[in-house]
Amino acid sequence: MTLAELKRGQNAIITDVSSKKIPLKLLEMGCLPGNSVELVQVAPFSDPMYLNINGTHLAIRKETAIHILIETNDA
Amino acid sequence: MNGIIQNIFVFSSLTIAVVFLVRKFVWTPKKKTTKTCGSNDCGCH
Amino acid sequence: MPKQINVALIGNPNTGKTSVFNALTGLNQKVGNYPGITVEKKEGVCKLPRGVKAHIIDLPGTYSLNASSLDESVVIELLLNKNDKDYPDVAVVITDVENLKRNLLIYTQIKDLEIPTILVINMSDRMAYKGISLDIEKLEAQLDTKIALISTRKKQGVDNLKDLISNYQNLSIEPCLSTQDIDIDYFKGLKKAFPNQSLYKLWLVITQDVNFGKISRNTIKDTSSFKTKKDSDLKRLQQKETIKRYQFINNVLKEGQTIDLKTAKDLRIKLDRILTHKVWGYLIFGIILLTIFQAIYDWSSVPMDFIDNAFASLSDWTKNTLPAGAFTNLLAEGIISGLGGIVIFIPQIAFLFLFIAVLEESGYMSRVVFLMDRIMRRFGLSGKSVVPLISGTACAIPAIMATRNIESWKERLITILVTPFTTCSARLPVYLIIISLVIPEGRFFGLSYQALTLMLLYLIGFGAAVGSAWILNKILKIKSRKFFVVEMPNYKLPLFKNVALTVLEKTKSFIFGAGKIILAISIVLWFLASYGPGTEFNNAEEIVTEQYASNNLSQIELEQKIASHKLEHSFIGIAGHAIEPAIRPLGYDWKIGIAIVSSFAAREVFVGTLATIYSVGSDQEATIKNRMAAEVNPILGGPLFNLASGISLLLFYAFAMQCMSTLAIVKRETNSWKWPILQLTIMTAIAYIVALIAYQFLK
Incomplete structure (x- = not known):
């Protein structure tokens, strides 16, 4: 599944980052395969998404989140 | 005499003001230093 | 030993870099621009032990050396140019103890430039609170440097940092990462083509060309042993480099840092639950905005009346005291009333920047960006346009400069074009004097008609900005990469020193500019x-x-x-x-x-x-x-x-x-x-x- 489908309060592990669509800056902020991600809060219409990626708190838009693949812990 | 001195002051302040405004808006002295990292020995000596 | 040494402060945004700069330099600082561009250049002087003087530059905050904006490219251009008069003798990388992992990325890059580098771990007062413990000796050994654990809030560790800076010559300049490991074949070729150059520096020059199409790639050409790569391949290598750096950092922190999550208390979760809430978040933002405008109007009216009267009497006094003549008239009627027109602005500008500084420092501004992004996007703007639009109520100039962190060019351009509609403080004296002339006194539900008119004018300004953004968004046909990322920093109590210095600096630059x-x-x-x-x-x-x-x-x-x-x-x-x-x-x-x-x-x-x-x-x-x-x-x-x-x-x-x-x-x-x-x-x-x-x- 993609990061855009994550629910508020849910945790997951990033499995793959579609490198052509994702700018380097996001990777440098810790958005790398293997790192954990938690959806902290969403704005109305669940966009943008307020994430905790490996201890770094940041917000990205849904249109970026669909290019990040994740795996939830319980799956 | 006093009148002349006062007029000299007036016109010199006016000149300073006009020169300042012209330099600020019309003719800006350009100091463009293009420091690219691509020229001469790639800049990283 | 040189009498004055150059020190560069480098670090991610939100690490308290400015606090460290303020702690080192105090009032001995000045803000200017880099030549030819409008990036703010902050520098200051600091006295070190044993009579050494340090010239300190606060470089723009950046997440890495792979610059993607004008502000960030200033950092890399300085660090690559040994002939620059500001080229640092020693670099000080500032990190936040809570975000050590991410903050160390730029440290490893600076270290690889073979510049003596000191690591500052800031906000150490929050370690116990967050359940973090550090083994400084291990970290120093692994990172091959000296570490200053400081807290600008508690004023701890600054002397230790000064000591380390003055002893910079003892620091190791061994790189952290072997650049060659990123792609052995590629870098072997590069080394053959440029045998006397540092590989990492060459790599930065090459990749900076990728990020900045303007700079010609005229030095790094194909040779028999070296073939340049396509941009997409270079981007992939940059990603590989980033992953390698994180691997290094993870290994370092595994030994040197332990986090006890049980003792970590998190105020941010509680605050965020309310401040970024779908209903309360917007309500609180609205109340904060109203308070700001009411305060600016109310609080500054007293000093403004006083200034107005004072200049009127000064003008009269001049006219009656000095010998009559043309120059006396110029003084009384031209210069003094002109000066009065400048000074009268000071209270409002100071108050506005006070509020903006407090909102920025506390970390609240990022929440506003988060809350407003979806709404602003409908009008072709970004959540980050909120900051320029709010700063625009002080002055459009810093506001337009604040659009630089908007990633999408189209969103940024629209923000630049509509920001001048917001009611800047230069409009205020015009509004205030005309309102007091034509709008009757009297109150409507406790709010004076005059204050209501002013508020309406602010709303008209915002309305015009947002409305024209909507139209521009429909008209402008610009393809730009759509991208948005904003860091949500921790909430912090604003430091009085930082806020006061910002207000002082902005007011000063208004008066003299x-x-x-x-x-x-x-x-x-x-x-x-x-x-x-x-x-x-x-x-x-x-x-x-x-x-x-x-x-x-x-x-x-x-x-x-x-x-x-x-x-x-x-x-x-x-x-x-x-x-x-x-x-x-x-x-x-x-x-x-x-x-x-x-x-x-x-x-x-x-x-x-x-x-x-x-x-x-x-x-x-x-x-x-x-x-x-x-x-x-x-x-x-x-x-x-x-x-x-x-x-x-x-x-x-x-x-x-x-x-x-x-x-x-x-x-x-x-x-x-x-x-x-x-x-x-x-x-x-x-x-x-x-x-x-x-x-x-x-x-």
């Missing part, structure tokens, strides 16, 4: 109003005396008639009369016309111009406001400033683009004259039409 222009324009205006061509001006006394010979006027009345006759036939009077046909339908006379024309340079000149014109015209002791209230409409009779002409003027100023400095900044930021010229034409047209409709309707 805009102030000089206003003063110069005042002098020119006074001259144009006090001198004139032809017999009508030069023989004013005879003409008027003759004209009123039979009317038996008193000496004072006669002098006033002469003065106003002179003004009407002065250079400025002639210019004002010339444009009168164009502005008559808006309800203005030639004197207001002059004020509008002169305020095309800068809005705040309006009040100063009227002050100059009216004090040239009459000799009584009075404040600007009283003089304006006494003006009579020459054609219709009755006060010149009535409800219709007042509202028309307010609306004209709400929409018109009257600020040369803003146009200059727009030109620089968009790198073309097309956008500022478009901005000027369209905004002036809107202003004229709206003011025309308002006057004709209310007349």
Whole structure:
């Protein structure tokens, strides 16, 4: 599944980052395969998404989140 | 005499003001230093 | 050993880099620009132990050396250019103890440049609170440097940092990462082609070319042993490099850092639950905005009245004390009232920047960006446009510069184009004086009509900005990469020192930047109003005396008639009369016309111009406001400033683009004259039409 489908309060592990669509800056902020991600809060219409990626708190838009693949812990 | 001195002051302040405004808006002295990292020995000596 | 050493402060945004800079330099700092570009350059001086002086540069905050904005490229250009006079003898990388992992990325990059690098771990006072413990000795060994654990809040560790800086020559300059490991074949070729160069520096030059299409890749060419790569391959290598760096950092932290999550107490979760809530979040933001505007209007009115009166009496005193003559008049009527027009701004500018600084420092501004992004996107803006739009209420110039962190060019361009609609503080004196003249006193549900009018004008400004953004979004056909990422920093209590220094710095730069222009324009205006061509001006006394010979006027009345006759036939009077046909339908006379024309340079000149014109015209002791209230409409009779002409003027100023400095900044930021010229034409047209409709309707 993609990061855009994550629910508020849910945790997951990033499995793959579609490198052509994702700018380097996001990777440098810790958005790398293997790192954990938690959806902290969403704005109305669940966009943008307020994430905790490996201890770094940041917000990205849904249109970026669909290019990040994740795996939830319980799956 | 006093009148002349006062007029000299007036016109010199006016000149300073006009020169300042012209330099600020019309003719800006350009100091463009293009420091690219691509020229001469790639800049990283 | 050199007497003065260069120290560069480097670090991610939100690591308290500015606090460290302030702690080191205090008031010995100055803010300027890098030559040719509008990136802020902060530098200062710090005395170190054993009589060494350090010249400290606070470089713009950046997440890595792979620059993607103008601000960030300043960092890399300085660090790659050993001939730069500011090239650091020692780099100080500032990190936040809570985000050590991410903050260390740039540390490893700086270290690889073979510059002596000190690591500062800031906000150490929060370690216990967050359940973090560090093994400094292990970290120092692994990272091959000296570490200063400091807390600018508690004022701990700064002396230790100064000590480390003065001993910078003992630091190791071994790189952290072997650049060759990123891609062995590629870098072997590169090394053969440029045997005497540091591989990492070459790599930075190559990749910076990727990020900055403007810079020509003229030195790094194909050779027999080295083939350049496609941009997409280079991007993949950059990603590989980032992953390698994180691997290194993870290994370091595994040994040197332990986090006990059980003891970690998190205030941010509780605060975020309310402040970013779908309902409460917006409500709280609205209340904060209202409070700011109410405070600016209320709190600054007392000092502003005081300043207004003080300059009026100073002007009178000058006139009565100095020997009579042309220069005394220039001092009293041109220079002093011009200065008054600058100083009167100080309270409001200071208050606005105080609020903006507190919101930024506390970390709340990022929450606003988060909350507003979806809404702003409908209008073609970004959540990050909120910061420029709010700062625009202080001044459009820093606001337009604050658009730099908007990643999408289209969103950024639209933000730049619409920001001048927001009610900047230069409009305030115009609004305040006209509101006090034409809007009746009285209250509506406890809020005064005058305050409500002002609030309405602010809303009109925001409305115009957002509305024109929506239209621009439909019209402009610009393809740009859509991307948005904003860091949500931890909540912090703003440090008094940081806030105070920001307010001081911004106010100072206004007074010395805009102030000089206003003063110069005042002098020119006074001259144009006090001198004139032809017999009508030069023989004013005879003409008027003759004209009123039979009317038996008193000496004072006669002098006033002469003065106003002179003004009407002065250079400025002639210019004002010339444009009168164009502005008559808006309800203005030639004197207001002059004020509008002169305020095309800068809005705040309006009040100063009227002050100059009216004090040239009459000799009584009075404040600007009283003089304006006494003006009579020459054609219709009755006060010149009535409800219709007042509202028309307010609306004209709400929409018109009257600020040369803003146009200059727009030109620089968009790198073309097309956008500022478009901005000027369209905004002036809107202003004229709206003011025309308002006057004709209310007349």
